[in-house]
Amino acid sequence: MAEKVLMKGNEAIAEAAIKAGCRHYFGYPITPQTEVAAYMAKRMPKIGGVFLQAESEISAINMVYGVAGTGMRVMTSSSSPGISLKQEGISYIAGADLPALIVNVQRGGPGLGGIQPSQSDYFQATKGGGHGDYRLIVLAPASVQEMADMTVLAFDLAEKYRVPSMLLADGTMGQMMEPVELPEVDYKPTEKDWTVTGTQMKRKHNIVNSLYLLPEELEKTNLERFERYKTIEENEARYESFMMEDAEYCVVAFGIASRVSKNAVIAARNMGIKVGMIRPITLWPFPKKPLAEAAEKVKGFLSVELSMGQMIEDVKLAIECKKPVSLCNRVGGMIPTPEQVLESIKKMAGGER
Amino acid sequence: MVVFEKPKSLTEAELHYCPGCTHGIIHRLVAQAIDDLGIEGKTVGVAPVGCAVMAYNYFACDMVEAAHGRAPAVATGLKRAMPENVIFTYQGDGDLASIGMAETVHAATRNENITVIFVNNAIYGMTGGQMAPTSLPGQVTQTSPYGRDVATQGYPVKVSEMLSTLDGPEFIARVAVNNVKNVKEAQKVIKKAFENQINNKGFSLVEVVSSCPTNWGMTPVDALKWVDEKMIPYYPLGVYKDRSAQKEAE
Numbered sequence: 001m002a003e004k005v006l007m008k009g010n011e012a013i014a015e016a017a018i019k020a021g022c023r024h025y026f027g028y029p030i031t032p033q034t035e036v037a038a039y040m041a042k043r044m045p046k047i048g049g050v051f052l053q054a055e056s057e058i059s060a061i062n063m064v065y066g067v068a069g070t071g072m073r074v075m076t077s078s079s080s081p082g083i084s085l086k087q088e089g090i091s092y093i094a095g096a097d098l099p100a101l102i103v104n105v106q107r108g109g110p111g112l113g114g115i116q117p118s119q120s121d122y123f124q125a126t127k128g129g130g131h132g133d134y135r136l137i138v139l140a141p142a143s144v145q146e147m148a149d150m151t152v153l154a155f156d157l158a159e160k161y162r163v164p165s166m167l168l169a170d171g172t173m174g175q176m177m178e179p180v181e182l183p184e185v186d187y188k189p190t191e192k193d194w195t196v197t198g199t200q201m202k203r204k205h206n207i208v209n210s211l212y213l214l215p216e217e218l219e220k221t222n223l224e225r226f227e228r229y230k231t232i233e234e235n236e237a238r239y240e241s242f243m244m245e246d247a248e249y250c251v252v253a254f255g256i257a258s259r260v261s262k263n264a265v266i267a268a269r270n271m272g273i274k275v276g277m278i279r280p281i282t283l284w285p286f287p288k289k290p291l292a293e294a295a296e297k298v299k300g301f302l303s304v305e306l307s308m309g310q311m312i313e314d315v316k317l318a319i320e321c322k323k324p325v326s327l328c329n330r331v332g333g334m335i336p337t338p339e340q341v342l343e344s345i346k347k348m349a350g351g352e353r
Numbered sequence: 354m355v356v357f358e359k360p361k362s363l364t365e366a367e368l369h370y371c372p373g374c375t376h377g378i379i380h381r382l383v384a385q386a387i388d389d390l391g392i393e394g395k396t397v398g399v400a401p402v403g404c405a406v407m408a409y410n411y412f413a414c415d416m417v418e419a420a421h422g423r424a425p426a427v428a429t430g431l432k433r434a435m436p437e438n439v440i441f442t443y444q445g446d447g448d449l450a451s452i453g454m455a456e457t458v459h460a461a462t463r464n465e466n467i468t469v470i471f472v473n474n475a476i477y478g479m480t481g482g483q484m485a486p487t488s489l490p491g492q493v494t495q496t497s498p499y500g501r502d503v504a505t506q507g508y509p510v511k512v513s514e515m516l517s518t519l520d521g522p523e524f525i526a527r528v529a530v531n532n533v534k535n536v537k538e539a540q541k542v543i544k545k546a547f548e549n550q551i552n553n554k555g556f557s558l559v560e561v562v563s564s565c566p567t568n569w570g571m572t573p574v575d576a577l578k579w580v581d582e583k584m585i586p587y588y589p590l591g592v593y594k595d596r597s598a599q600k601e602a603e
Contacts, residue, residue, distance in 0.1 A: 058455075206415050208418065
């Protein structure tokens with residue numbers, strides 16, 4: 001077993017990406033994810049990798065697009081306003097069916113917003129984000145260990161399905177330090193038949209492209225892509241279930257909100273309230289099944305979010321509105337306290353909504 | 354004996370360009386350079402958004418279709434990942450000098466080891482003839498129906514002059530394809546822009562002054578005359594920067 005090291009979440013992402021075989025990083029400075037770039041700037045030149053500070057987030061994501069076309073592992077990281085700028089490129093990457101990792105260490109918005117943690121890019125991350133019909137595989141780490149582990153997973157899933165993946169963290173996850181055991185990855189690049197690495201005069205040219213002027217063709221590519229999305233929804237939904245065996249109430253929270261909620265769930269249990277928690281680990285695909293199953297057993301749900309209530313819509317869809325769902329939230333960079341979540345749990349259990 | 358044939362680096366696909374458009378000539382010159390240097394198998398081209406968007410169907414090498422203006426960033430990614438390959442972009446004036454100006458300038462200032470073919474025909478062709486960053490003062494277009502008024506619409510961007518002020522780029526030149534002499538010169542310069550990359554010299558941009566009979570509302574012959582009489586005086590031809598030649602001279 002590898003030893004544990006104390007690391008910031010942002011640094012854990014960077015080191016895990018390197019372990020996962022990523023040798024190409026393109027970024028642009030923005031708080032609170034700057035440590036990812038700083039770490040890459042130090043490490044990449046030492047291991048024959050590429051670190052490049054682009055002229056903008058737009059350029060950075062297009063450099064990612066270029067490398068992704070070669071089939072090599074590539075990533076960028078940013079925070080909310082910067083992720084908005086990357087959306088054009090992300091749409092092209094999705095439209096060209098390329099694997100890549102995009103890290104969003106979220107901060108408060110809209111606009112320039114603030115630099116404190118937030119989860120208010122949930123819609124943007126899980127519903128498409130840029131133009132056109134597409135999805136990203138969205139992973140939501142809740143510890144520095146998961147920042148590392150899910151970086152590796154994000155690369156693997158992106159490559160397996162040729163779908164760009166997003167690590168949706170937040171300012172707390174990025175900045176906090178925790179002991180982490182860095183994953184040892186045995187990554188071997190596989191031969192791919194779609195890459196643009198030069199024909200070597202041995203095959204017809206490959207084209208990385210998202211343009212289809214014939215509507216029949218464009219429709220076909222969309223339908224094929226959504227078949228792949230269906231497979232991903234069937235196979236890759238991940239979640240953590242906490243004290244749900246006998247639960248009468250269910251808290252739903254991801255990322256930092258799940259950390260706070262866990263304390264509140266334990267406190268509520270100590271008061272005799274039978275509450276548990278389902279923590280979505282993948283936000284897309286959303287773990288609909290465990291929520292739907294919980295809806296058959298529990299009396300109500302509480303969505304805890306650092307947004308005005310975005311994931312709550314997916315909770316309602318997953319349980320087909322069979323049970324009441326309430327919201328406990330703080331926004332603008334504020335984080336709910338365990339006491340606030342506990343009050344919301346008590347309110348839910350007391351019947352007041 | 355074959356005295357003239359289509360370059361092998363062009364596919365059999367039929368070009369979609371308008372009659373009299375010079376994109377066909379420029380495609381040919383680029384493909385000929387690739388053939389002459391024997392680099393087709395390791396070349397990856399990046400197509401723009403604009404009239405040349407479907408260039409990926411015409412060049413026989415591997416191709417990437419970039420978002421509008423982003424080709425130099427995409428090419429940067431490709432080149433950094435595959436330094437042994439030859440990467441070129443093929444872009445128009447709206448793509449390179451308007452929406453993609455930041456990508457252009459920064460790829461140049463990084464001396465990114467890529468080859469950029471910049472087709473300047475002073476108009477947005479694909480969308481039906483709007484004012485371009487390179488439209489001439491007084492030029493009538495769909496979005497400058499009374500002629501480009503420099504008081505409200507600004508002056509044309511002289512890309513080659515501007516980029517040659519930077520320390521970064523290796524080679525900046527402007528050519529034209531409006532007559533045989535100029536086409537021959539353009540062929541030499543485009544080939545050099547690829548050779549520079551092979552020799553690891555760095556960023557090489559060739560601006561090709563071109564025509565757009567359809568959107569200029571002229572016959573192909575009149576359009577070529579307009580290039581001679583209006584475009585070239587505003588956009589003088591020549592080598593604007595050649596760092597290696599400068600060094601040798603010193």
